[in-house]
Amino acid sequence: MKDNVASTVVLMLLLFLNIRLLNGESPPGKPTIFKCRSPEKETFTCWWRPGTDGGLPTNYTLTYHKEGETITHECPDYKTSGPNSCYFSKKHTSIWTIYIMTVNATNKMGSNISDPRYVDVTYIVEPDPPENLTLEVKQPEDRKPYLWIKWFPPTLVDVRSGWLTLQYEIRLKPEKAAEWETHFAGQQTQFKILSLYPGQKYLVQVHCKPDHGFWSNWSQESSIQIPSDSPLSGTSHHRLKSYSPRKISGHGRPQPAVFTKAKLIMAQE
Structure with a gap:
């Protein structure tokens, strides 16, 4: 039963x-x-x-x-x-x-x-993008004119105390160009570029990453028109090797640094 x-x-x-x-x-x-x-x-x-x-x-x-x-x-x-x-x-x-x-x-x-x-x-640190990206063409009397780029770290990141150290990368291109030129800025929050093409409108972005972590998204685009009559038109296009930062793989292992030729000069003001 x-x-x-x-x-x-x-x-x-x-x-x-x-x-x-x-x-x-x-x-x-x-x-x-x-x-x-x-x-x-x-x-x-x-x-x-x-x-x-x-x-x-x-x-x-x-x-x-x-x-x-x-x-x-x-x-x-x-x-x-x-x-x-x-x-x-x-x-x-x-x-x-x-x-x-x-x-x-x-x-x-x-x-x-x-x-x-x-x-x-x-x-797993992936910061927010840098903020307040500003662009300015400067024409000092005793030096060649240049494009001056400045930005601020993400609001949430405490960089003043050293709790987190950020490195920055900039990319820019003429508005109608297909490819970006990317350049390493180190820990500085300002960047100087010579030898741009007069009369062109340039688009610029910046992003950042910590020592142990991943690149942020790119910041919002900022743009600037290079004057056609700027003394930049008389500037020769110097070719230097610009340093591209080591990328962090998905496994957290750094990849080898690479060097690329570019029509830019990087310097601190």
């Missing part, structure tokens, strides 16, 4: 499951944590891509623990950085600590879990 009851229960469960599957309902697909970013080495956010929802309302939770600890924590803030994200404020951020995190997806048909993501805040 007991065996018959057990068999009946199993058959009913299988029937229920088959009905669910026929209706297109299933456990959720596997989510993926695809990016973690800190704008200033004090806070950070991780984002994930949901898998399929199985045709049912699906709940996502991010849980983590710090390397060497056994206590598991849930994401402290799902709202600040938008959908499918977890934001860690200064209160929840520790430097030189590895966070091991996963995202759990659950619906009425079952659950799924992402592969673990290992995060060290020191190595």
Whole structure:
């Protein structure tokens, strides 16, 4: 009798499951944590891509623990950085600590879990773009005229205390040109360029990166018209080797520096 009851229960469960599957309902697909970013080495956010929802309302939770600890924590803030994200404020951020995190997806048909993501805040810094990019053609009496470029570090980054050191890269081109010329500015927030073409409108952008991290997005474009009657027209186009900074690969390993020829001169004022 007991065996018959057990068999009946199993058959009913299988029937229920088959009905669910026929209706297109299933456990959720596997989510993926695809990016973690800190704008200033004090806070950070991780984002994930949901898998399929199985045709049912699906709940996502991010849980983590710090390397060497056994206590598991849930994401402290799902709202600040938008959908499918977890934001860690200064209160929840520790430097030189590895966070091991996963995202759990659950619906009425079952659950799924992402592969673990290992995060060290020191190595995921991607600052905001530099701000207040300004351009000016200067024509000193005793020197050749030049284009003077200035900018400010991102507001969130504390560069005065040395907590984060930024390096900058500039790119510029005539408005109708297809390719940008890119030049390394080091840690300075100003840059001097000689030998531009008179009568051309130039577009300029700047971006930055920390010592251990990734390049920011490029800043908004600024533009300037080089006067046609500028003494720049009498300036020969000097050719120098300009230094391009070492790029940081997706694995955090620096790539070799390269040197390229350019029609520019870089100098501090």
